Amino acid sequence: MSQADETRITQWLSDQRQAMLDLLRDVVDIDSGSYDKAGVDAVGARFEQFLASQGIETWREAHGVFGDAIHAKVGEPGTNEKPILLMGHRDTVFPKGEAGRRPFTIDGSRAYGPGVCDMKAGIVMNLFVAAAFKKFGGAPCPIKVLITSDEEIASPSSRPVIEREGRAARAVYNSEPGRPSGNVIAGRKGGVFMRFEVFGKAAHSGGNFTSGISAIGELAHKVVAIHALTDLDKGITLNVGLVSGGQSVNTTAPHAEGQIDLRYVDPADRKRTLEAIEKIMANPTVPGTTAKLEIKGEFLPVVQTEAAKAIFTAYQAAAKDSGLTVDGEFSGGCADSGFTASVGTPTLCGVGPVGGLAHTVEEYMDIDTMVPRAQALALSILRTQVD
Known part of the structure; x- marks a missing residue:
């Protein structure tokens, strides 16, 4: 990692604000309730289209009932080195027709729409971070992207995929929304x-x-x-x-x-x-x-081990360099991060753009946090120590 890598990547991300919002608009305006396989896969196809435009190869792990798991990787082909895993789910709790009734909108500094913060904005952020490393390099190890399909119903099809990919990773960042306080999630029930x-x-x-x-x-x-x-x-x-x-x-x-x-x-x-x-x-x-x-x-719960605490500390420092003050919070809510934490992989959750009121018609995402949170994640990856 060099200062030049940091500068190139963070500057490029700062120029992508509108492109991030455009992609977010596209996917929020597609219904993707957990049981709506066609809709969930349509959102996945839009994400695949973006990754292809950045020269990043994707592949699907098909499922007959729920949405397919989508994979992508940035790094040298064929390497056996453990990757950093960027994770997120694209399903929502909302019924079919919800996106048509209240499509993506912006009011002041907030974006609204079904699944806007939980967690389509987090996936958009992950993809732009992956694109930055594809464009400029500098990552200390491969970066793996996993986009799952059924977290809102406890991941019946995705859990084995998540656990397998978690075991193969050196660290996991789950881009569930940042807390309204701006904090990330260090532990979950x-x-x-x-x-x-x-x-x-x-x-x-x-x-x-x-x-x-x-x-x-x-x-x-x-x-x-x-x-x-x-x-x-x-x-x-x-x-x-x-x-x-x-x-x-x-x-x-x-x-x-x-x-x-x-x-x-x-x-x-x-x-x-x-x-x-x-x-x-x-x-x-x-x-x-x-x-x-x-x-x-x-x-499963997210329990902060010493290794996970080290990731949080490094992320906290990277966030500070991106202009953010971030602490760790404990959440009574559950997420897929529990599956990766429980297989022993250091995991940090809630690193996505800040949002709130998820699962309601008032769900929002703070637009001004998209770029800084992407930069914080990228810096945290750049500063990862690889044995």
Whole structure:
């Protein structure tokens, strides 16, 4: 790395503000809900088009249900040297038609639109950083780009890809949005998303009441017991966020179900809490009811190791040289960064452009952070020490 490399790359990135916004506009205006494979792949195609325009080869890892994983690499062909992995997801939580109802717009210093900060802006930033290294060189090792497709539903197809690529990398930068404070994310909770069903017996609630066994009654007891497992001092939270059940108002409910969100900090608490939930399922309060539990999706926590702390410290210094004051925050939210952190690869999350109010119609991205955050990431890569 030389001062000339830093100057060339940071200056080029400073000249790309409008080009970044143009690409961001294109992809925000394409619907890409997690279950909309066609839309997610259309966003991927636009990103592939940009990378091709920069002379960067891409390849897809196809999936029959969810969007394909998109890969790109900048560096000497055939090298076995471990790369730095730049990661991001292009799916959103929004339904088909949302982009047409409220397309990409700019109001003052903020950009709006579905997925604008979570996390299409982060992918745009990653691609321009990769393009800068393709154009000027200077990277101390290869740079790998991974664009996934289903993070908003706990990455059912992408998790094995992310874990594989994470194991092969020397470090991972996940470009989820920077915090509204301007900080990055040094740690995250893990999350387990579950569904449970309760089975009872139907009976006429007026004429044959005593023959019925209420699944809803049992579900109510289980919800109270599950919520009681919350331990805020340990960072453990339980939320039954969805419930349904019953057949009719005048029938004892033969069936009911609920969905559980578990968040935790310490991986050991995952096992203990799941065992407690399984015990609640196995021991009914309403005699005659039975229950079953299934895990629908899961994220792993981001725990800051010494190696990850070193990456954060280097990024923090690079950000300062880009005019940013950055600290590390802990987030109760989950992300794909947990998968790479959990395979032992130093991981830093939330390095994307600053934004907020994700998953809402007020979601925004601070335009003035796009270039400085790209420069900070590029400087951090340039200063990576390669053994």
